[in-house]
Amino acid sequence: MKKARKKAIWVLILFLLVLAGSIYVALFGVGDRGKAKYISLGLDLKGGLSVTYEIQDEDYSDADVQDTIYKLQKRIDSHTTEHNVYSEGNGKITAEIPGVTDADAILEDLSIEGKLEFLDPENYELWSQGKEYTPALTGDDIKGADAKIDSTETGDDNVVQLSFTTAGAQKFADVTTANVGKIVYIVYDGEVVSAPTVQQAITDGNAVINSISTYEEADSLATTIRIGALPLTLKQVRSNIVGATLGSEAVSTTIKAGIIGIICIFIIMICVFRIPGLIASLSLTLYTFMILLVMNLFNVTLTLPGLAGIILSVGMAVDANVVIFTRIKEELATGASVKQSVKAGFHNALSAIIDGNVTTLIAALVLGIFGTGTIKGFAITLAIGIVLSVFTALVISQMVLNALVTLGVTDVKYFGKAKEPGKVNFVKGGKYCIIASVLVIVIGFCFMPIFAKTKGSALNLSIDFAGGTSITAEFDKAYSLSEAEKDIVPVIAEAAGISEADISVQTVSGTNEIVFKTTELTTQGDDSQLTKVTAALSEKLGATVTNSDNISGSASSDMTRDAFLSVALAAVLMLIYIVIRFKDVKFGVSAVLALCHDVAMVFVLYILLRLSVGNTCIACMLTIFGYSINATIIVFDRIRENIANAGTKKDYKHIVNLSINQTITRNIYTSLTTFVTIFVLYVMGVAAIKEFAFTLMAGVVIGAYSSICVTGPLWYYFKTGFGKKKDAANGKNSKKAVEKKKTAKAQ
Structure with missing residues (x-):
């Protein structure tokens, strides 16, 4: 003792x-x-580096611009996950990177074209003389690239292991077969990075770039090769240190x-x-x-x-x-x-x-x-x-x-003791809750075509998705962000006839310049929105507009696609895990449907209240995605336990009602503590955080509602064929078994 x-x-x-x-x-x-x-704080909380590139190519398509933006985003991802990359008018692309400590390294990566070519001796001679040549392979033929340390008798060598596509493997087999005993040159961004002698024909679809100075350099080279060459040639034209957007x-x-x-x-x-x-x-x-x-x-x-x-x-x-x-x-x-x-x-x-x-x-x-x-x-x-x-x-x-x-x-x-659980018949009321939820979701989504016709867009897309207009103005004094939001934003909103919520502000460090990003403004004619804004800033604040461009959304179509695909894959894997753990596919299907219900209900708020749909909306949806599934698992875990306690004959209606009554206090306490945290954030936060906190609070309430009134009844209806099947034992034996084996408890 x-x-x-x-x-x-x-x-x-x-x-x-x-x-x-x-x-x-x-x-x-x-x-x-x-x-x-x-x-490290992101652009929204601290600010960072803004660098603008000018496209040097004469003929290019919107697809080329979007592909270039996506590949720039991927390159920045190797340094930081938080960034904005978007196109401006007049052939420019701007990248905004949080912080400035790694700015030089990031800028160096962004400036790399990433052009990889394999040249046989004949074409190498043409290339070295600046003449027209034909590469045997290009970066498009590369399937994968990985940095490795190759241990040899003479020591360790930093290498990049390449694997080819099916077409690339055939091309590589052809060039090595035709050049046994000769050199094949691997050229990256205009420099020979490796010049191996072909010992024999290589037909397995693999190659190695060796003799790289450091592993870090090999890893960086492999990353850039995987991402691929930039479709467009870029030239840096300006860079600024910008303030936090929030x-x-x-x-x-x-x-x-x-x-x-x-x-x-x-x-x-x-x-x-x-x-x-x-x-x-x-x-x-x-x-x-x-x-x-x-x-x-x-x-x-x-x-x-x-x-x-x-x-x-x-x-x-x-x-x-x-x-x-x-x-x-x-x-x-x-x-x-x-x-x-x-x-x-x-x-x-x-x-x-x-x-x-x-x-x-x-x-x-x-x-x-x-x-x-x-x-x-x-x-x-x-x-x-x-x-x-x-x-x-x-x-x-x-x-x-x-x-x-x-x-x-x-x-x-x-410690305290639990009270007897309630006797509420959640299954009976559940069908009405499910019907009501479906009606709310359907009605909410029906407003999308109505808003598209009456307001010009089904959703109130933020600049993150829809793009807009960027206005850079120089003032006679330096403004803080809060001062700009208070004194300048209302002037722009009134002149352009838009909401203040549709205007974001970024200060430029060391100058009196401020960058305003708004929904897209009309620019043609003396009566255009941009003309009115320019005049208002000059007359009321003595400011000079030094630059204005239309900009694309920072959330590219590829990023949006990645987001939806990753969420869908996550839902499928969660479904598989739940089915394995609970040994019943109905648990998994019910959980995912309840998850979709919660996300859809919150999205209806974005539709009906015309809340801004952008990166903040994505963050909110992802939070609800994670929060709601946890509440559902708690209910299902208790159902699983009570089924095991019920013996061979089970009254599923009784089991579901008992399980929800036992877990209802847990749902209330958890939702209350989470809600309180977000509510304080809503009361004290700045404008952008208030909208984020408001939708999160709604998500917590909806999550609590669905875990109590939707998930259990939904599983019950799936289990019993929507009421067409009777419970295995519809009555006393099952109830007595549950109550005998496990005292009714309130969780």
């Missing part, structure tokens, strides 16, 4: 030391690492809102769960500083979508503790001791926590691997948060709670 108490004391001391250490590192850092202020105050207000929100969560958790709630609060504090530390160490760029990922992971961290502690209260209600209840509580909650977090982690990994830009940034922060939240809930909270119990904190009053 003394040994156990001594161990428990050391566990508590170690926990407090780790907590204090993580707080210290986050606040003060260790050297130049770890400090929260060193976390303003510097967005960071400080968001931090304050986050602190207040977390304090509110602490109060709720302690009031509801008492001692376990206090432990959860301390663990959540450790979790918060750990996620900041990990983001710093791995140089993750934080943006508004990334912030959404953190909010979601905080909600899931709270949710895991709520599930565990309500299970403990259930065990105490059966008369079990505190020690037995704590052990059983963690054991019984394990499957729900693992399944809920694994399904969300699957989504995060798929979005991180296949998504780009905003999608990838969201996925990275979410994945980090999920791993840390599971660790703090299942390891840290459990160790600390067991230590307190060992030290004698065993009075039931410090």
Whole structure:
């Protein structure tokens, strides 16, 4: 006993030391690492570098421009997931990159044409003399490129392993067959990077570029080859340091809102769960500083979508503790001791926590691997948060709670007991909820063609998707972002006859210039919107418009395609996982349909309220995508458990109603804590964050509604053939089995 108490004391001391250490590192850092202020911030929160290129080609198509934009985005992705790349009028392409520490390296990568060619000796001579030549192969014939370290007798060699397409493999076989004993030159961007002698015909579709100075150089070369050559020739014409699109105050207000929100969560958790709630609060504090530390160490760029990922992971961290502690209260209600209840509580909650977090982690990994830009940034922060939240809930909270119990904190009053679950017939009311939801979604989507006819567009697409007009104006003094939004934006909105919400502002560091991006303005004639804006800025503010261009959306069609495909793939993999874990395809189908229901309901808000559909909308949808599936898993986990307790004869209606009544308090507590955090963000945040927070709050409410009123009944109707089949045992035997094997508990 003394040994156990001594161990428990050391566990508590170690926990407090780790907590204090993580707080210290986050606040003060260790050297130049770890400090929260060193976390890389995106364009929306900090600003960065804006560089504009001019297209040098005379004849090119819109497809060439879009392909070039996509490949530039892919190149920047190797440095940072957060960026904007878009076309301007008069043959220009602009790239905006967060921060300036890696600016030189990124600019160097962007300037590379990426043109790869294989030349036989005859064509090499023509190429070296500047004459017209025909390459044996080009970058289009490359299927893959990977950097490797090739160990030889003379030492390690940094190489790029190339694999060819089917057509490329045949071309390579032909050129090597015809040139045995001769040199084949590999030319990259006008320089010979390798000149191997052909020993024999190579027909397996592989080649190697060797003798590269460093592995980093080989990896960079492989990346650029994989992405391919830029379709257009670009020349840099200007670069500027630009300010944050959300303003510097967005960071400080968001931090304050986050602190207040977390304090509110602490109060709720302690009031509801008492001692376990206090432990959860301390663990959540450790979790918060750990996620900041990990983001710093791995140089993750934080943006508004990334912030959404953190909010979601905080909600899931709270949710895991709520599930565990309500299970403990259930065990105490059966008369079990505190020690037995704590052990059983963690054991019984394990499957729900693992399944809920694994399904969300699957989504995060798929979005991180296949998504780009905003999608990838969201996925990275979410994945980090999920791993840390599971660790703090299942390891840290459990160790600390067991230590307190060992030290004698065993009075039931410090834990509380669960109340008897309600008797609400959710299955009966579920069909009406499902019908009502379908009607709301159908009616909402029916407004899209109406708005398309009456307002010119089905959705209120932001500049991210629709593009617009960029106006650069020089003023007689420097304006901060908040001053520009207050004093200048209303002038532009009034002159152009557009909403202030359709105007974004970026300051240019070291100058009095400000860049305004709006929905597309008319430019022709003395009565055009652009003419009116130019005149208003001059007359009212003494400003001079130095540049104006129409710009494309920063979210290219390829990025949008990647987003939809990655979300669809994530949904399919989540469906497969749920089917495997629950051994019933109906669980998987019901979960994905409920997920689609939640996303569609929120999207209806964007349609009806004409909210701006852009990168913020994507972040919101992805957050709901991850949040809702977790709530659904909790209900399904309890249904699975009650089915196992029901024996051979099952009354599915009773099981579903019992399961929802048992988990309803969990859904309410989790939704409440998440809602409070986002509500504080809504109250204190800047304008752009308010819209984001508003839709997230709606998503939390809709997610809670669907997990209580839609998911369980939907599964029931699938299980019973929409009421056409009778339950295996429609009545008393099943109810008695469930109630005998498991005391009705409220989660």
